[in-house]
Amino acid sequence: MEYAVELRGITKRFGSNVANKQVDLKIRSGSIHGLLGENGAGKSTLMNVLYGLYKPEEGEIYLRGERHVIDSPLKAMELGIGMVHQHFMLARPLTVAENIMVGTKSKRGPLLDTRRVMREIQEVSDRYHLDVDPAIKIEALSVGQQQRVEILSAIYQGADILILDEPTAVLTPQEVQELFVILRKMREDGKSVILITHKLDEIMEIVDEISVLRDGEYVGSRVMGPDVTKDELTQMMVGREVLFDFSDAGTLTEPGKVKVALRDVHAKNTCGVEALRGISLELHEGEILGLAGVDGNGQKELAEVLTGLAKVSEGEMLYNEKPIQNRRPIDYINDKIAHVPEDRQTTGIAMNFSIKNNLIIKNHGAKRFKKGPVINYDVVNAYAEELMEQYHVKATGRNEIIKNLSGGNQQKIVLARELADEPEFLIASHPTRGLDIGASEYVRGQILAQRNKGVAVLLISADLEEILQLSDRIAVIYDGRITGILPRGASAEEIGYLMLDNQKKEAPHGNQEKEKSRV
Amino acid sequence: MATKKKKNLAYKLDKGLSRLLPALGTIALALLVGGIIIAISGNNPLEAYAQMFKGAFGSKSRISETLVKTVPLMLLALGVSVAFRSQIWNIGADGQFTIGAIFAICVTLYLPGENIFILLLSFVAAFVGGALWGGLSGFLKAKFNANEVITTLMLNYVAQYLLAYLIRGPLMDPNGGNNPQSASIPEAYRLPRFVSNLRVNYGIFIGLAVLIFIYYFWRSAYGYKLKLVGASNTVAKYAGLKVSGIVLFTMVLSGGIAGIAGWTEVFGAQYRLLDNISSGYGNLAIVVALLGNLRPIDIGIASFFFAALMSGGNAMQRMTEVPYSVVDIIQGLIIVFVICRTVGQSNGWKQWIAARRNARKAVTAGAAEEDGGEEDNG
Numbered sequence: 001m002e003y004a005v006e007l008r009g010i011t012k013r014f015g016s017n018v019a020n021k022q023v024d025l026k027i028r029s030g031s032i033h034g035l036l037g038e039n040g041a042g043k044s045t046l047m048n049v050l051y052g053l054y055k056p057e058e059g060e061i062y063l064r065g066e067r068h069v070i071d072s073p074l075k076a077m078e079l080g081i082g083m084v085h086q087h088f089m090l091a092r093p094l095t096v097a098e099n100i101m102v103g104t105k106s107k108r109g110p111l112l113d114t115r116r117v118m119r120e121i122q123e124v125s126d127r128y129h130l131d132v133d134p135a136i137k138i139e140a141l142s143v144g145q146q147q148r149v150e151i152l153s154a155i156y157q158g159a160d161i162l163i164l165d166e167p168t169a170v171l172t173p174q175e176v177q178e179l180f181v182i183l184r185k186m187r188e189d190g191k192s193v194i195l196i197t198h199k200l201d202e203i204m205e206i207v208d209e210i211s212v213l214r215d216g217e218y219v220g221s222r223v224m225g226p227d228v229t230k231d232e233l234t235q236m237m238v239g240r241e242v243l244f245d246f247s248d249a250g251t252l253t254e255p256g257k258v259k260v261a262l263r264d265v266h267a268k269n270t271c272g273v274e275a276l277r278g279i280s281l282e283l284h285e286g287e288i289l290g291l292a293g294v295d296g297n298g299q300k301e302l303a304e305v306l307t308g309l310a311k312v313s314e315g316e317m318l319y320n321e322k323p324i325q326n327r328r329p330i331d332y333i334n335d336k337i338a339h340v341p342e343d344r345q346t347t348g349i350a351m352n353f354s355i356k357n358n359l360i361i362k363n364h365g366a367k368r369f370k371k372g373p374v375i376n377y378d379v380v381n382a383y384a385e386e387l388m389e390q391y392h393v394k395a396t397g398r399n400e401i402i403k404n405l406s407g408g409n410q411q412k413i414v415l416a417r418e419l420a421d422e423p424e425f426l427i428a429s430h431p432t433r434g435l436d437i438g439a440s441e442y443v444r445g446q447i448l449a450q451r452n453k454g455v456a457v458l459l460i461s462a463d464l465e466e467i468l469q470l471s472d473r474i475a476v477i478y479d480g481r482i483t484g485i486l487p488r489g490a491s492a493e494e495i496g497y498l499m500l501d502n503q504k505k506e507a508p509h510g511n512q513e514k515e516k517s518r519v
Numbered sequence: 520m521a522t523k524k525k526k527n528l529a530y531k532l533d534k535g536l537s538r539l540l541p542a543l544g545t546i547a548l549a550l551l552v553g554g555i556i557i558a559i560s561g562n563n564p565l566e567a568y569a570q571m572f573k574g575a576f577g578s579k580s581r582i583s584e585t586l587v588k589t590v591p592l593m594l595l596a597l598g599v600s601v602a603f604r605s606q607i608w609n610i611g612a613d614g615q616f617t618i619g620a621i622f623a624i625c626v627t628l629y630l631p632g633e634n635i636f637i638l639l640l641s642f643v644a645a646f647v648g649g650a651l652w653g654g655l656s657g658f659l660k661a662k663f664n665a666n667e668v669i670t671t672l673m674l675n676y677v678a679q680y681l682l683a684y685l686i687r688g689p690l691m692d693p694n695g696g697n698n699p700q701s702a703s704i705p706e707a708y709r710l711p712r713f714v715s716n717l718r719v720n721y722g723i724f725i726g727l728a729v730l731i732f733i734y735y736f737w738r739s740a741y742g743y744k745l746k747l748v749g750a751s752n753t754v755a756k757y758a759g760l761k762v763s764g765i766v767l768f769t770m771v772l773s774g775g776i777a778g779i780a781g782w783t784e785v786f787g788a789q790y791r792l793l794d795n796i797s798s799g800y801g802n803l804a805i806v807v808a809l810l811g812n813l814r815p816i817d818i819g820i821a822s823f824f825f826a827a828l829m830s831g832g833n834a835m836q837r838m839t840e841v842p843y844s845v846v847d848i849i850q851g852l853i854i855v856f857v858i859c860r861t862v863g864q865s866n867g868w869k870q871w872i873a874a875r876r877n878a879r880k881a882v883t884a885g886a887a888e889e890d891g892g893e894e895d896n897g
Contacts, residue, residue, distance in 0.1 A: 309756060330759035339757070347757045350750035361747060361758040365740045373739045 002065055004029040004161050004192040005050065010059030012045055017396075019045040020056070023218045025211055027161070029064070030190045032183055034203045036237055037213035038408075038436030043196045044086075046213065047163045051083045052076040063161075082154025083163040088146050090138045097121055097134040100153045124156050128185050143295065144175035151182065155191075162186065163194045168202040169433065172294050173464065173496055180206045198436045200233055201465070212236040237437065255472070256285025259320065259425055259456035260306075266314035267305050275301040277480035278315070283425075288447065288457040290471030292464060292495050298480040299460045300342050303429050306458070307339045308332045319425065333362055338423030340414055340431050342460070344407075348414040351403040355395060356384035358402050359417050387416040392442070408439040415443060419450065426450055429460040444470055464492050538817065541860055542810055546824065549852035556848060557841055567841040574834020575827035581834070583717035587788055588826035590726040591616070591780045591797075595804035596822050597733050598649075598776035600813040602667075604737075605749035605769045611656060611671025612777045613801030614678035615649035619778025620785045621682060622648030624690070624792055627704045638708050638786075645782035646775040652678065653774015654767060661763035667770070679795070686792050701792035710787040722787030726819075729776060733815040745769055777801070806850065809857045825850070 005027040012020040020042045027033045037043045048054045050061065052070040061068055063079055070076050076083070090099050097118045106113045121134040130148045138146060147167060154162055168176050183193050183206060197203050203210075204224075210233060212219040219236045222228045260283040269275035275298045283289050293299055304310035306317065308329035317325045319335065332339075341347040349358045360369060360380055369379055384398040391412040395405055402410055415431065428447060432440040447470060451457050461467050467474055474486045476498035484498045554564035575585050595612045602609035623645035630637050652674055659665035683699070685691075692702040710720040736742045748755045748765045755762050781797070789796060807825050811818035832846030 307757075328759070328761065329756060330761075333759045341757060346751070347753050350747060350754045352750050353747075357743070357746075360743075361754065364743050370740060373741070374735055375738055375740055375743060377738070 002029055003027060003062070004031075004064060005194075006062040006065075007046070007050065008060045008062070010046060010049055010056045010061075012042075012049055012054055012056045019216050020049070021216045023059070023213065023216070025218065026221070027192055027194060028209065029192055030187055031208040032187055032193045032195065032206055034207035034210040035194055035196045035213065036198065036200060036203075036210050036233060038198055038237060038438055041198075041213040041237075041436070042216040043198075043213055044165055045216075047083065047165065047194065047196055050076070051081060051163060077157055077159070080158055080160045081163070082157060082159025082161070084147065084150040084154060084165065084167065086165045086169065088150055090146055090149060092139040093137065095135055095137050096132055096141075096149050096152075099138060099149065100134075100156055104157065121152065121156060124152055128152075128155065128182050130182060143170045144172070144178070147171070147179070148182070155186075160191045161194070162191060163196065165196045166198075167195060168197065168199060170295070170462075172462075172499065173492065176202060198237075200230055200237075204230065234437065255287050256454060256456075258282050258318075259285045260458075261318040261321075262315070263318070264315040265302075265305065265312055265317060265325075267301050267310055267312050269301055269310075274313075275480050276305065279477075279480070279482055281475060281482065283456045283458060285424075285456050286451055286454045287472045288451045288459050288470050290467035290474040291458060291460045291477055292467045292474055293462070293477035293499050295462050297477050299429065299477060301480075302477070303339065303342065303427050303458075303460060306332070306427055307337060336422065336424040338418040338421070338426045340411075340418050340426070340428040342429035344410055344414050349402050349410055351401075353402060354399045355388065355393070355402055355405075355413060356380055356398040358413055359384050359387055359420075362417065363421060387413075387420060391416045408435040411435055411443070412439065415446060419446060423450070423455055426455050426457045427460070428457065430462060431459070432461075432463065432466060440466075464495060467495070468492060538812060538814075542812070542817065542821070545810065545853060545856040545860060548856055549849050552852050553845055553849040557845055560841070562839060562841050567835050567839050567845070570838040570841075571828070571831035571835040571846075573831075574838070575831035577834070579714075580717055581830065583714075583719035584830045585823070585827045586719045586723060588829055589823045590722045590787065591784045591800050592804060592807055592826055593726045593819055593822035594729055594780035594783065595777050595800050596807035596811065596818045597729055597815060598773045598780065599801075599804050600808040600811070600815070600818055601733065601736075601745070601776065602653075602769055602773035603808060604813050605745040605765070607657075607660070607749075607766060607769055607773075608668045609653060609656070609671050609770060609773050610668060610805060611653065611675050611774070611801070612780075612804050613797040613799065614671070614675035615652040615774040615777035616781040616784070616797040616801060617678040617682050618652040619645035619649035619775075619781030620792060620796055621678075621685060621690075621781075622778070623782045623785055624701055624704065627708055628690070628702060633705050633707055641708070641786075642779070642782055645778040647778070649778020649781065650771040650775035653777065654771040657767040657770025657774075660770070661766040675801070682792060682796065683794060686794065690792060692791070699794055703791040704786065708786060709790060710783070718788060720787040722783035725779065725783050729779060730815050730819050733776075737815070741768075803850065806854050806857065810853060 003026045005025070007023060007025040010020050010023045010025075011018070023042070023046055025035075025046070035043050035047070045054060049056045049059075050070065052072045052075050055071060061070055063081075068079060070079065070081070073083075091102075097114060100121060101112065101114070101117050104117075107116070118134040121132070124130070125132045125134070128151075130152050132145065132148050132152055138149065141149065147170070151162065151164075167179060171179060186193055187208075195203050195207065207224055209221055209223045210228075211221040212233065214237060222233065260281075262279050262281045265276055265279045266274060267276040277298075279298070279302060281289070291299060291302070301310055305312050305325070308327050308331060312325040315325075316323055319337070324332070324335070345351060350361065353361075356377075360375075360383075363369065364375060369375055369383070381398060387393075388395065388398060393405075393409050393412050393416070395409060402413060405413070411431070418426070426447070431447065432443050435443060444466065447457060447459065451472075459467065459470055468490075472488055474488070474490055474495060476483045476486070476495055478499060486494060486498075550568070554568065557564040557567050574581055576582055595616060598615070599609050599612050623641040626641040626644045627637060630640070653671070656665075656667045656670040656674060659670050660667045686699045686701050690701040692698065692700050695702070710722050712718065712720045737746070744755070744760055744765055745768075747758060747760065748762055748769075752762050755765070780800070784796060785792065803825060804822075807821045808818055811821040828846055828849060832843050835841055835845070836843040
């Protein structure tokens with residue numbers, strides 16, 4: 001059997017950190033291959049080696065039986081390898097066609113060959129049911145559509161090996177299904193697809209084979225069949241058994257008194273468009289209120305008005321029965337409102353700061369951290385060490401610059417900081433986005449522990465599974481309004497339907513399966 | 520992977536070297552290219568550099584001159600480093616220096632009596648003058664988001680011409696012939712010298728005091744806030760800081776220190792106001808601050824080096840055929856190399872290239888910039 005891709009003994013180091021250790025990987029032609037592993041397991045690194053972004057210290061790459069040295073993405077593209085990164089590389093003010101034309105040669109010399117390219121894009125788009133209009137500007141597209149543009153771009157540039165890095169992370173359940181239709185079509189055409197993921201559930205139904213990496217090492221591969229279970233793969237990935245079920249991790253005895261109340265809250269986003277259009281909610285002590293919704297429906301603004309980062313234009317917010325709208329951000333912090341922000345890399349952490357300095361961004365003025373006016377780094381160091389240990393942060397030390405950490409470890413730092421000062425109200429926006437199973441489990445456990453301590457928790461997440469696992473009640477937001485509040489135990493289907501309120505979409509499918517797979 | 524490295528001597532040494540080597544490399548490269556230029560002009564570069572060295576350190580009086588130049592340069596560089604650390608590009612040190620000097624001299628010339636309080640008051644006035652000048656730009660930036668590069672630069676000219684007017688008008692020395700200069704300060708106010716015939720004076724202590732102040736400032740909660748604003752406005756806001764207030768404060772402090780530099784120059788070296796009293800130290804201070812990686816101690820060393828270059832350059836011009844312009848060239852080369860280095864360290868251009876290749880992330884191995892100021896506290 002010929003392999004589309006064969007990696008032999010790939011070793012990639014970053015300084016003293018070994019990201020890939022003698023990894024072997026075989027991808028059969030015309031198959032969909034899942035590359036599974038926790039965050040920091042070395043999946044993305046390995047694929048970046050294949051894509052020519054990283055140069056491995058050791059190892060060989062064979063494509064269709066022939067050895068190649070891939071030293072640049074350009075070379076990779078020439079060899080028919082395409083990659084869709086987690087963060088899309090699209091110029092937002094340009095059209096789909098213009099974005100795809102970047103990096104291709106025009107047949108008209110110095111002049112652009114827009115019309116021909118547009119026609120060809122349309123052809124590819126139709127063939128793979130991508131439903132992409134080449135003339136539309138990127139900024140007008142949803143995340144799911146942008147992803148399709150990236151896929152389209154790769155196919156257009158001749159990729160027959162397509163690497164997708166965490167493709168489902170940003171999609172709604174419905175969009176995931178649409179993506180799978182496209183991937184199946186590619187497989188029919190004999191193309192090979194590699195899906196990098198740490199979310200087993202989402203790819204189980206589509207992959208032909210799964211390979212697992214753990215701590216930079218190749219653990220094994222399984223050709224999918226009835227004998228391959230989720231438990232087995234999870235165990236390969238984590239190296240131990242994992243408890244998925246949080247349902248009895250402390251049940252809600254009785255909701256406490258109302259901690260936070262929103263009455264018809266309106267707010268504008270940074271572009272001046274009304275993003276919240278009359279939100280009314282109540283949140284009790286010792287309760288997790290899950291806020292489900294497709295990204296960009298006002299979740300970010302809601303978190304911002306609750307922390308003073310955005311202004312309320314109309315309506316009232318009560319905290320401990322006192323109005324709290326439109327104060328300074330510091331007032332909310334002093335009121336013990338903790339906030340795990342949606343975008344940790346631009347809001348939650350200062351990327352060029354060390355771990356310890358990121359841990360004190362909110363409380364560096366506290367007496368215990370100071371000796372006179374000077375920050376007492378002996379105390380800060382001890383504080384940082386303690387939190388890093390408590391939260392199992394993987395790093396070379398407290399002085400490591402935080403941008404060198406994996407996303408999961410960065411998020412642990414944010415969480416450690418936000419929970420350290422005993423909050424009374426926790427706003428967690430996508431707290432486990434980009435985190436591996438182990439870390440997600442830990443973070444969710446922490447959130448539940450906060451709830452059990454009597455903290456009121458607003459859990460904002462696009463991850464339905466997370467919402468279903470943790471929430472005592474579930475509110476659904478769509479277009480700046482709450483479209484419904486459901487009790488614990490609501491089905492993903494119900495929520496999914498509310499999430500797409502007003503949108504004439506066909507009923508979601510495939511979610512029942514998801515429900516069951518929650519073990 | 521999770522092993523925690525204990526800080527030991529080797530680690531610290533390594534860290535110190537990693538800071539020192541790029542700076543030394545930059546200087547060496549600039550001297551090398553400068554040497555080639557001297558050679559092209561038909562002179563012996565070794566001879567020229569030898570004269571330059573002798574001119575800077577050859578005798579007591581040469582060392583004294585070098586130190587005299589070090590003080591204002593160091594203070595100005597410390598001043599701009601405060602702003603640069605918070606990513607505010609204060610290039611108006613010259614103007615802040617000048618206003619500080621004007622404020623100080625007005626206090627001594629116009630307030631009655633001759634006593635220590637007037638002297639102290641003049642010091643405060645110099646700080647206030649510089650702080651006002653810097654703070655004006657800070658206010659405009661905080662309030663209207665006006666670009667500080669433009670406002671500080673423009674205010675340099677305002678200060679320069681204000682000085683030119685004052686020393687030809689209201690502040691002109693009545694007994695100074697028709698020279699454009701102010702009356703000199705009373706002799707009692709002059710900063711004491713170590714040796715009567717050498718110009719080096721107690722201004723050095725003021726420079727060192729400010730250096731130590733800035734060193735601890737970066738370890739204080741206030742310094743931390745400035746660095747956080749410099750790291751990211753978004754994060755700073757999220758952390759509950761009032762970014763506009765900190766921007767204003769940064770410029771006040773940055774300008775104030777430049778004002779102090781003006782004070783030491785008047786009370787330690789010139790004793791009066793003259794045209795262009797800042798002698799372009801302000802622009803040089805930017806280079807010194809960058810060469811010193813915006814760290815106070817490194818800045819101290821870098822300013823001494825630049826002062827040596829200046830006083831040595833004068834001697835070199837006198838003793839050889841090589842013109843002083845070579846010093847300007849070397850300074851220019853250092854600017855170029857420092858910029859190359861900063862660009863090389865930043866991820867921006869790599870990301871730009873990587874983005875063009877449709878890549879997600881550039882490899883940033885070894886290029887990590889640190890947030891500084893806290894590296895010595897392990």
